[in-house]
Amino acid sequence: MPGNRTWGKKLVADHMTRSPATIRPEASLREAAALLRDRRIRHLPVLSGGKLCGIVSDRDVKGAVPVPIGDALSSDLSQAYDRPVFEVMTTDVITVGPGDSIMDAARLMRRHKISGLPVVYDDRLVGILTETDLLDAFISIDDES
Numbered sequence: 780m781p782g783n784r785t786w787g788k789k790l791v792a793d794h795m796t797r798s799p800a801t802i803r804p805e806a807s808l809r810e811a812a813a814l815l816r817d818r819r820i821r822h823l824p825v826l827s828g829g830k831l832c833g834i835v836s837d838r839d840v841k842g843a844v845p846v847p848i849g850d851a852l853s854s855d856l857s858q859a860y861d862r863p864v865f866e867v868m869t870t871d872v873i874t875v876g877p878g879d880s881i882m883d884a885a886r887l888m889r890r891h892k893i894s895g896l897p898v899v900y901d902d903r904l905v906g907i908l909t910e911t912d913l914l915d916a917f918i919s920i921d922d923e924s
Contacts, residue, residue: 791884792877794916795898795906801826804833804865811864812840822895824904825868831897831904833868843867874899875908881916884908 800814802823811823815837825833843866844859874897875884884896888910898906 789881789916789920790877791875791879791881791898791908792906794881794912794919795877795908796912797906799824799897799904799907801904802835802864803827804863804868806864807860808840808843808862808864808867809860811835812844812860815840822907822909823864824872824897824907825864826904830902831872831874831899833865833870834872834895834897835864835868836895839867839869872897876900877905881908881913885913888913 800818800820800823802811802814802825804825804827814823815821821837823835824831825835843862873887873891873893875887877898877900888894888896895907895909897904898908
């Protein structure tokens with residue numbers, strides 16, 4: 780398959796989302812839910828002192844709170860959204876570097892059944908690579924043919 784050689788040469792840096800939205804571990808799940816909703820994203824890297832310490836997804840938030848945020852605001856369950864992000868975030872974060880290949884990143888995502896990878900360089904978050912970014916990379920290969 781000729782496209783496979785091209786796919787293997789694509790770098791994470793060329794397809795990642797730069798400067799992604801982030802959140803602090805002390806922030807509330809309410810803040811996380813609002814950021815996820817308003818930015819129309821599914822992953823929030825969690826930074827402490829400028830360094831990646833976790834990641835929280837829309838599924839993490841939904842799983843931690845018994846009702847949707849719209850319903851919670853008008854009920855006694857709204858305090859569930861006051862919990863801090865660090866209580867539900869994933870701390871064993873799988874990351875990639877900007878110089879890694881898209882193919883390796885896709886394999887990591889498939890192997891670990893995750894849909895987003897923080898991109899870290901020199902201990903600093905420089906981007907995030909999501910399933911959508913991978914699909915865009917795949918489409919760009921077809922456009923090059």
